[in-house]
Amino acid sequence: MGKTKGHVLFFPYPLQGHINPMIQLGKRLSRKGLTVTLIIASKDHREPYTDDDYSITVQTIHDGFLPHEHPHAKFNDFERFNTSTARTLADFISREKLSDNPPKAMIYDPFVPFGLDVAKELGLYVVAYFTQPWLASLIYYHINEGTYDVPIDRYENPILASFPAFPLLSQNDLPSFACEKGSYPLIFNCVVSQFSNLRRADCILCNTFDQLEPKVVKWMNDQWPVKNIGPVIPSKFLDNRLPEDKDYDLGDFKTEPDESVLSWLENKPAKSVVYVAFGTLVALSEKQMKETAMAIRQTGYNFLWSVRESERSKLPSGFIEEALEKDCGLVAKWVPQLEVLAHESIGCFVTHCGWNSTLEALCLGVPLVGMPQWTDQPTNAKFIEDVWKIGVRVKTDGEGFTSKEEIARRVVEVMEGERVKEMRKNVERLKVLAREAISEGGSSDKNIDEFFALLS
Structure with a gap:
């Protein structure tokens, strides 16, 4: 990689869905010669380690919680997390500034806006990096600005929400925090406060x-100097300019693809398998889990379902064994999602519509069946179905429950319905545009180069 051209700190919100896009940008910048330090706020101390393939060092700082406390305690006590982490972040930056290679800049996640204030006070060039799409983040912006007032009751006098450059959004299309006043108050404050000090940022990604x-994007560019640098998924699945970049892992976190899953897929015909996964955080109710299982079985398609150990007891009795016996389905505790989505046997992806999963499916040309749960997922699902037209979204009742008939109907629609050709054509078009954007000379590639020039 030659002589280092500078040192930049990355400070993500400590959830994997936010950390992964930070890692991926870090890999591309390190390949250009920057030294990267990824700072993870955690209650558990880990010795620093440096990745063998990239000049990326992972450091932990204390988040103010004790080892015996639940990992999600930080999401229920933001004040404690913010106060403690701001202090340890300031201490860490101060130490790094005295090193042989002091940092010039810090890239922070706007979910932790105090990161901007701390880094600015210590004289760093500060960059905001939104790991979620503008289509969700701008709704939080309008709430922060007071140009959109969250309704007191989502069911009383429901209205269509109108935002500049957006299609009209129903209450069910809005991020969960924007549907009803008082829902998820702590997290609501977190997502809206992303914009509380954003105008102090030197650059926005x-x-x-x-x-x-x-x-x-055009509307956003009129407000701020924005650089879109995505999609930041592993290079093997996009431009392949970093051929060793096959997953989101770093250093001693590296995991090998699950060959049993991939070998099972090898024996299935092209576009015959329904892949089901709801991310690392979503926990369906037992009733919804059973209903989903019955729906998948009802369609008669082959299926691969990624189910965490903690969720497996919610499946119908004998469901896993029956699928194995008939060789029509596989329930796995961990699935190499990128390898799976890239496999020719996959026909569609039943997903919670988290942004990373949405981008991965889009980049690998797989149409979607959306079962959004919360945060930005309903808005992502709206764009998937009505704007990009690369999939469908299940309908729910007033309690947010989806019947097996509805799930099965939507899966069949994406696997072999009248619109399947249109959906596949649209997702292939976006797949090409995504690869063009990040490939040499593309819009995102140029933005990364321009950004690198600012830091080096």
């Missing part, structure tokens, strides 16, 4: 690409 949200 986002894990999207210009051609994916053109109207929203």
Whole structure:
């Protein structure tokens, strides 16, 4: 990699869905010669380690919680997390500034806005990096600005929400925090406060690409100097300019693809398998889990379902064994999602519509069946179905429950319905645009180069 051209700190919100896009940008910048330090706020101390393939060092700072406390305690006590982590972040930056290679800049996640204030006070060039799309983040912006008032009751006098450069959004299309006043109050404050000090940032990045949200991006560019640098998924599945970049892992976190899953897929015909996964955080109710299982079985398609150990007891009795016996389905505790989505046997992806999963499916040309749960997922699902037209979204009752008939109907629609050709054509088009954006000379590649020039 030659002589180092500078040192930059990365400070993500400590959830894997936020850390992964930070890692991926870090890999691309390190390949250009920057030294990267990834700072993880945690209650558990880990010795620093440096990745063998990249000049990326992972450091932990204390988040103010004790080892015996629940890992999600930080999401229920933001004040404690913010106060403690701001202090340990300031201490860490101060020490790094005395090193042989002091940092010039810090890239922070706007979910932790205090990161901007701490880094600014210590004289760093500070960059906001939105790991979620503008289509969700701008709704939080309008709430922060007071140009959108969250309704007191989502069911009383429901209205269509109108935002500049957006399609009209129903209450069910809005991020969960924007549907009803008082729902998730702590997290609501977290997502809205992303914009509380954003105008102090020296630069703004986002894990999207210009051609994916053109109207929203144009509106955003009129407000701030924005650089879209996505999609930041492993290079093997996009431009392949970093051929060793096959997953999101670093250093001693590296995991090998689950060959048993991939070998099972090898024996299935092209586009015959329904892949089901709801991310690392979503926990369906037992009733919804059973209903989903019955729906998948009812369709008669082959299926691969990623189910965490903690969720497996919610499946119907004998469901896993029956699928194995008939060789029509596989329930796995861990699935190499990128390898799976890239496999020719996959016909569609039943997903919670988290942004990383949405981008991965889009980049690998797989149409979607959306079962959004909360945060930005309903808005992502709206764009998937009505704007990009690369999939469908299940309908729910007033309690947010989806019947097996509805799930099965939607899966069949994406696997072999009248619109399947259109959906596949649209997702292939976006797949090409995504690869063009991040490939040499593309819009995101140029933005990364321009950004690198600012730091080096």
